Amino acid sequence: MSETILKVQGVSKRFGGLQALSDVGIEIRKGQVYGLIGPNGAGKTTFFNVITGLYIPDAGSFELGGQPYKPSAVHLVAKAGIARTFQNIRLFAEMTALENVMVGRHVRTHSGLIGAVLRTGGFKREEIEITERARQLLEYVGIGKYADYKARTLSYGDQRRLEIARALATDPKLIALDEPAAGMNATEKVVLRELIDRIRRDGRTILLIEHDVKLVMGLCDRVTVLDYGKQIAEGTPADVQKNEKVIEAYLGTGGH
Numbered sequence: 001m002s003e004t005i006l007k008v009q010g011v012s013k014r015f016g017g018l019q020a021l022s023d024v025g026i027e028i029r030k031g032q033v034y035g036l037i038g039p040n041g042a043g044k045t046t047f048f049n050v051i052t053g054l055y056i057p058d059a060g061s062f063e064l065g066g067q068p069y070k071p072s073a074v075h076l077v078a079k080a081g082i083a084r085t086f087q088n089i090r091l092f093a094e095m096t097a098l099e100n101v102m103v104g105r106h107v108r109t110h111s112g113l114i115g116a117v118l119r120t121g122g123f124k125r126e127e128i129e130i131t132e133r134a135r136q137l138l139e140y141v142g143i144g145k146y147a148d149y150k151a152r153t154l155s156y157g158d159q160r161r162l163e164i165a166r167a168l169a170t171d172p173k174l175i176a177l178d179e180p181a182a183g184m185n186a187t188e189k190v191v192l193r194e195l196i197d198r199i200r201r202d203g204r205t206i207l208l209i210e211h212d213v214k215l216v217m218g219l220c221d222r223v224t225v226l227d228y229g230k231q232i233a234e235g236t237p238a239d240v241q242k243n244e245k246v247i248e249a250y251l252g253t254g255g256h
């Protein structure tokens with residue numbers, strides 16, 4: 001069996017009187033697409049935010065790539081090897097697509113501030129390398145021709161793909177996608193699905209929150225289902241779909 005990339009155990013998080021997560025755990029192996037689903041308010045975003053350092057959990061232990069890992073701040077999480085996209089796209093609107101991806105890549109650069117200020121040879125070489133890599137990533141996600149367009153001028157679907165390119169630029173151990181298909185039309189969803197499949201085939205590991213159950217079931221190797229902060233099922237899409245608690249949770253809230 002392939003190595004474990006992310007192991008999370010016993011995560012709990014309370015907001016005032018609301019237990020948003022109770023003892024939630026997942027284990028994601030290298031090369032998997034792992035889905036996190038559940039009705040509205042189930043705790044999916046909270047769990048994502050905990051893993052990516054936006055919320056401090058009340059309890060929980062974490063391992064990333066076999067090492068203990070503490071998701072205490074967003075920039076440290078990126079350095080540790082988790083890159084994420086957001087449900088509400090967070091790009092630098094006035095920067096070009098290329099510059100947005102280059103920002104992602106800077107997480108992995110070495111010259112640092114002094115190199116940048118003195119514009120040392122090492123810094124310049126690194127900038128050329130970063131630009132080159134950013135262009136490749138834009139091609140990879142299918143928006144190479146928009147490299148010099150401002151991010152805000154791109155279509156919704158293309159902005160989502162740009163976010164994915166920026167996340168990939170950090171060379172993450174795990175890429176976490178927060179509702180990547182939200183607001184996409186059927187054609188865009190097909191393209192997105194192909195892209196996620198390709199990212200997986202290229203050896204990356206993906207954690208996915210998604211409302212589109214069909215997309216999740218078609219793409220994911222394993223799925224966790226949350227309901228009112230509790231993990232009500234975990235397994236392959238086929239198993240999870242048959243699970244009584246899951247059927248009840250979705251029917252009970254009108255489903256998605």
Ligand SMILES: Nc1ncnc2c1ncn2[C@@H]1O[C@H](COP(=O)(O)OP(=O)(O)OP(=O)(O)O)[C@@H](O)[C@H]1O
Nearest residue numbers: 015016018020038039040041042043044045046047
């Ligand atoms: N910062 C916060 N402060 C207080 N309550 C919060 C906060 N964030 C989330 N919650 C509450 O925690 C619960 C879980 O919310 P969360 O956003 O994680 O669910 P979700 O499964 O992502 O839902 P959706 O599918 O609607 O995005 C909800 O009842 C929500 O109102």
